[in-house]
Amino acid sequence: MSNKMHVKLNVNGEDHEFLAEPRELLIYALREKLNLTGPHVGCETSHCGACTVTMNGKSVKSCTVFVAQADGAEITTIEGLGSPGALHVLQEAFKEHHGLQCGFCTPGMITRAAKLLEENPNPTEAEVRFGIAGNICRCTGYQNIVKSILAAATELNAAKEAAQ
Amino acid sequence: MKDDITREERVAGLKGMGCSRKRVEDARFTQGKGNYVDDIKLPGMLHGDFVRSPYAHARIKSINIDAAMALPGVVAVLTAKDLEPLGLHWMPTLAGDKQMVLADGKVLFQGQEVAFVVASDRYVAADAVELVEVDYEELEVLVDPFKSLQSDVVLREDLVAEDGSIPNGAHGPRKHPNHIFTWEVGEEEATNQVIDNAEVVATEEMYYHRTHPCPLETCGSVASMDKVNGKLTLWGTFQAPHVVRTVASILSGIEEHNIRVVSPDIGGGFGNKVGVYPGYVCSIVASIVTGVPVKWVEDRMENLMSTAFARDYWMKGKISATKEGKITGLHCHVTADHGAFDACADPTKFPAGFMNICTGSYDIPVAYLGVDGVYTNKAPGGVSYRCSFRVTEAVYFIERMIEVLAIELNMDPAKLRSINFIKKEQFPYTAALGWEYDSGDYQTAWDKALAAVDYTGLRAEQAQRVEDFKAGKTRKVMGIGLSFFTEIVGAGPVKNCDILGMGMFDSCEIRIHPTGSAVARLGTISQGQGHATTFAQILATEIGLPADSITIEEGDTDTAPYGLGTYGSRSTPVAGAATAMAGRKIRAKAQMIAAYLLEVHDDDVEFDVDRFVVKGAPERFKTMKDIAYAAYHQAIPGLEPGLEAVSYYDPPNMTYPFGAYVCVMDIDVDTGVPEIRRFYALDDCGTRINPMVIEGQIHGGLTEALAVALGQEIAYDDMGNVKTGTLMDFFLPTAWEVPNYETDFTVTPSPHHPIGAKGVGESPHVGGVPCFSNAVQDAFRPFGNRHTNMPHDHWRIWQTANSLGMHG
Numbered sequence: 001m002s003n004k005m006h007v008k009l010n011v012n013g014e015d016h017e018f019l020a021e022p023r024e025l026l027i028y029a030l031r032e033k034l035n036l037t038g039p040h041v042g043c044e045t046s047h048c049g050a051c052t053v054t055m056n057g058k059s060v061k062s063c064t065v066f067v068a069q070a071d072g073a074e075i076t077t078i079e080g081l082g083s084p085g086a087l088h089v090l091q092e093a094f095k096e097h098h099g100l101q102c103g104f105c106t107p108g109m110i111t112r113a114a115k116l117l118e119e120n121p122n123p124t125e126a127e128v129r130f131g132i133a134g135n136i137c138r139c140t141g142y143q144n145i146v147k148s149i150l151a152a153a154t155e156l157n158a159a160k161e162a163a164q
Numbered sequence: 165m166k167d168d169i170t171r172e173e174r175v176a177g178l179k180g181m182g183c184s185r186k187r188v189e190d191a192r193f194t195q196g197k198g199n200y201v202d203d204i205k206l207p208g209m210l211h212g213d214f215v216r217s218p219y220a221h222a223r224i225k226s227i228n229i230d231a232a233m234a235l236p237g238v239v240a241v242l243t244a245k246d247l248e249p250l251g252l253h254w255m256p257t258l259a260g261d262k263q264m265v266l267a268d269g270k271v272l273f274q275g276q277e278v279a280f281v282v283a284s285d286r287y288v289a290a291d292a293v294e295l296v297e298v299d300y301e302e303l304e305v306l307v308d309p310f311k312s313l314q315s316d317v318v319l320r321e322d323l324v325a326e327d328g329s330i331p332n333g334a335h336g337p338r339k340h341p342n343h344i345f346t347w348e349v350g351e352e353e354a355t356n357q358v359i360d361n362a363e364v365v366a367t368e369e370m371y372y373h374r375t376h377p378c379p380l381e382t383c384g385s386v387a388s389m390d391k392v393n394g395k396l397t398l399w400g401t402f403q404a405p406h407v408v409r410t411v412a413s414i415l416s417g418i419e420e421h422n423i424r425v426v427s428p429d430i431g432g433g434f435g436n437k438v439g440v441y442p443g444y445v446c447s448i449v450a451s452i453v454t455g456v457p458v459k460w461v462e463d464r465m466e467n468l469m470s471t472a473f474a475r476d477y478w479m480k481g482k483i484s485a486t487k488e489g490k491i492t493g494l495h496c497h498v499t500a501d502h503g504a505f506d507a508c509a510d511p512t513k514f515p516a517g518f519m520n521i522c523t524g525s526y527d528i529p530v531a532y533l534g535v536d537g538v539y540t541n542k543a544p545g546g547v548s549y550r551c552s553f554r555v556t557e558a559v560y561f562i563e564r565m566i567e568v569l570a571i572e573l574n575m576d577p578a579k580l581r582s583i584n585f586i587k588k589e590q591f592p593y594t595a596a597l598g599w600e601y602d603s604g605d606y607q608t609a610w611d612k613a614l615a616a617v618d619y620t621g622l623r624a625e626q627a628q629r630v631e632d633f634k635a636g637k638t639r640k641v642m643g644i645g646l647s648f649f650t651e652i653v654g655a656g657p658v659k660n661c662d663i664l665g666m667g668m669f670d671s672c673e674i675r676i677h678p679t680g681s682a683v684a685r686l687g688t689i690s691q692g693q694g695h696a697t698t699f700a701q702i703l704a705t706e707i708g709l710p711a712d713s714i715t716i717e718e719g720d721t722d723t724a725p726y727g728l729g730t731y732g733s734r735s736t737p738v739a740g741a742a743t744a745m746a747g748r749k750i751r752a753k754a755q756m757i758a759a760y761l762l763e764v765h766d767d768d769v770e771f772d773v774d775r776f777v778v779k780g781a782p783e784r785f786k787t788m789k790d791i792a793y794a795a796y797h798q799a800i801p802g803l804e805p806g807l808e809a810v811s812y813y814d815p816p817n818m819t820y821p822f823g824a825y826v827c828v829m830d831i832d833v834d835t836g837v838p839e840i841r842r843f844y845a846l847d848d849c850g851t852r853i854n855p856m857v858i859e860g861q862i863h864g865g866l867t868e869a870l871a872v873a874l875g876q877e878i879a880y881d882d883m884g885n886v887k888t889g890t891l892m893d894f895f896l897p898t899a900w901e902v903p904n905y906e907t908d909f910t911v912t913p914s915p916h917h918p919i920g921a922k923g924v925g926e927s928p929h930v931g932g933v934p935c936f937s938n939a940v941q942d943a944f945r946p947f948g949n950r951h952t953n954m955p956h957d958h959w960r961i962w963q964t965a966n967s968l969g970m971h972g
């Protein structure tokens with residue numbers, strides 16, 4: 001196919017430019033072109049959330065976004081959330097509360113949870129459950145994921161208070 | 165020498181068995197640095213994709229690949245004709261049958277692999293799939309196993325002789341061209357006699373619907389044939405990498421030492437990744453043909469339609485008892501729908517897995533089980549979805565039969581269970597269908613569970629609710645779901661358990677490094693269970709080095725010792741035992757080294773947490789770290805240098821974890837929506853290695869049980885079309901639908917396992933399905949319900965209410 005488009009993305013703070021077919025999916029570009037294999041593919045139909053990234057301040061399922069639609073966008077993937085020496089509070093909380101097993105849903109889940117806590121820093125348990133209902137986990141039964149997110153919320157709030 | 169820390173601190177520092185050690189896997193997974201099969205990228209790698217059959221049963225008149233081959237980027241299109249010269253157009257299944265790799269003249273289920281396109285990237289491959297023209301002639305479709313057994317339509321012409329006779333199958337005589345096997349256990353005549361003369365008999369027919377393990381990661385492989393060195397490397401979603409290597413060697417003719425199979429991180433398995441699939445074979449062939457690496461990763465629809473279904477058992481039961489409720493006999497017959505090829509993943513001698521654990525947790529004097537396997541136009545598979553070889557079916561069967569018998573006796577089902585439990589003093593207990601249960605204390609667990617939920621109070625509340633409903637005060641009914649299960653896991657003794665002839669032992673190899681850290685390699689492979697964390701804990705306790713200093717490796721056949729893999733909750737019972745035994749070999753040598761260093765006799769030192777001490781003189785000791793150093797740094801008379809051990813463990817018996825579950829549910833009869841108010845789960849998995857991990861396994865298993873009981877199914881229409889091929893129709897519960905679970909435990913160690921552990925990963929699924937189902941059924945019991953089939957989705961629950969006249 002020759003009708004390639006010129007696409008610009010800012011991913012995790014870095015600018016990227018590449019050619020892509022209009023039909024190419026964002027998840028494909030991230031994983032195959034930019035080698036960001038944190039976001040996963042679980043369904044390609046918007047159901048599982050394994051491919052969740054943040055695009056222009058919103059959680060999106062990158063398996064159902066054309067990379068052409070993302071042209072010019074700012075994107076955060078799990079790779080942009082924390083670094084080995086300085087994990088994101090959610091990454092620590094998931095480890096602490098056994099919020100993951102096989103780890104396949106985890107990048108999407110944590111990316112979604114980070115956005116959720118930005119949108120709602122003091123969620124109730126029900127709000128957490130509703131807020132991550134677009135992300136499926138087959139291993140954990142969610143109980144410890146919910147626990148991890150609530151613990152992270154508490155910690156983030158305490159840090160905020162301490163800073164004030 | 166003197167120590168500045170206490171013995172308790174030394175124990176805690178090891179992070180050994182019994183503590184909730186945090187998982188070492190999590191650092192990479194939480195940072196998106198897992199390495200799953202689709203993350204593997206090799207230079208020049210091509211991508212494979214399948215042309216699949218839209219029909220459930222059709223003859224293939226022709227396949228035209230010209231247009232596909234003409235598409236730029238397409239490198240090859242393989243059909244059965246290309247595989248035939250290599251003898252790879254068919255492959256053996258784990259169940260003694262064979263299966264088409266690519267359609268050979270006909271297709272037998274919707275989604276069957278017809279041709280394999282190899283192209284430069286996924287998009288091109290998908291385009292090329294569209295361009296392959298296949299001319300089909302439709303044939304009559306059989307999706308009902310009972311009709312299949314009566315039909316003149318022969319599904320598997322390859323299994324009928326030229327004179328029309330029906331040769332024996334892998335499991336003996338076959339009665340009909342579409343019949344696979346009859347498997348019988350127990351005494352039918354004696355059982356019938358008891359039942360015919362019994363005071364009370366309950367009979368029931370139940371269908372355990374077809375479903376699918378559906379891990380979040382689908383199946384896939386990357387094959388790389390290095391023609392220069394004659395070496396094949398195969399990465400893939402394999403729950404049993406060593407078995408895959410052996411099968412790959414047998415199929416391809418490449419010698420086994422020239423094949424390296426690697427299971428990288430696996431995104432959940434639950435049985436889906438036990439089987440050997442055409443995609444694996446095609447990626448290998450394509451790499452051999454093209455000389456470059458070839459990746460194949462199925463999409464979700466392909467996963468649900470073609471790899472590894474579970475269940476699909478039509479079960480017919482008869483259970484007899486005295487008027488007082490003492491069970492006297494049990495008869496079970498199963499018609500098992502195996503789909504188009506018998507690809508069930510069971511130990512060879514068990515064509516219906518361990519279905520003969522269907523006497524459950526009860527002391528039943530005489531029993532019979534008969535299973536007939538049948539071919540239909542559905543996908544092959546028959547894997548153990550988060551269970552040990554059909555144990556989920558068995559436990560569902562007996563836990564429903566108990567409920568039905570309770571109705572027949574007009575007795576409380578909790579009491580009926582108590583009357584019939586195998587008693588603590590009866591263990592080891594030999595069941596009527598042959599298994600020897602290792603240990604158990606059922607009554608204690610049951611009493612604890614019933615007390616925890618205030619069972620009497622719940623029944624009173626339920627009675628009041630029935631009154632209120634009848635008086636028009638509420639539209640919600642209340643169900644109390646009970647289940648008591650005994651699992652049979654840890655396959656298994658080599659004398660009766662094998663897969664493709666390979667005994668189901670498992671293995672562990674340990675190397676202690678000079679500075680007192682270690683690497684241990686096992687024949688299993690984690691799919692989220694956290695082996696790297698928990699097996700290090702077993703070793704820490706056994707050899708006295710901190711778990712944090714022990715690396716666990718699995719899944720690479722070039723480095724790990726041969727093992728049969730991870731499924732059927734066998735990792736802890738078998739590989740866990742091998743780990744402990746290998747650790748003990750290390751300790752035995754360490755003892756000799758310590759004695760030499762301390763200048764005493766071997767028998768004069770004893771192991772204490774992390775060291776050997778001189779008996780009666782605790783100030784004289786050598787730590788395991790000292791000993792490791794000495795093993796490599798000084799000559800010790802009579803001993804080889806180094807500190808390594810390997811153990812292959814052949815378990816003397818299976819292990820029998822058990823548990824008591826209670827679910828409380830409120831159901832809106834007008835919408836059919838069930839609300840789970842409470843779920844209490846007591847598990848006894850013997851010795852507990854890591855309580856945090858155990859609890860996580862229980863949450864996950866219960867959620868998969870909820871899914872199966874309340875909606876998850878692979879459904880077909882009469883034409884053999886899969887109606888539930890995407891996550892839109894195939895139910896996977898979200899956080900919104902799932903309750904919080906209360907977990908509890910008792911500890912009854914396995915007497916024959918080196919550390920007394922029994923395995924736990926599958927228990928919650930096995931015990932959970934009947935518990936959720938019983939809760940739904942119990943809610944309608946006061947209104948005349950006896951049995952309704954799963955899955956209890958909203959529509960079916962509404963129908964139940966409607967059929968009982970509850971809608972006015």
Ligand code: FES
Pocket residue numbers: 040041042043044045046047048049050051052061062063064
């Ligand atoms: S892969 Fe995008 S939602 Fe499942």
Ligand code: FES
Pocket residue numbers: 099100101102103104105106136137138139140380431432692
């Ligand atoms: S941890 Fe396996 S899917 Fe969530």
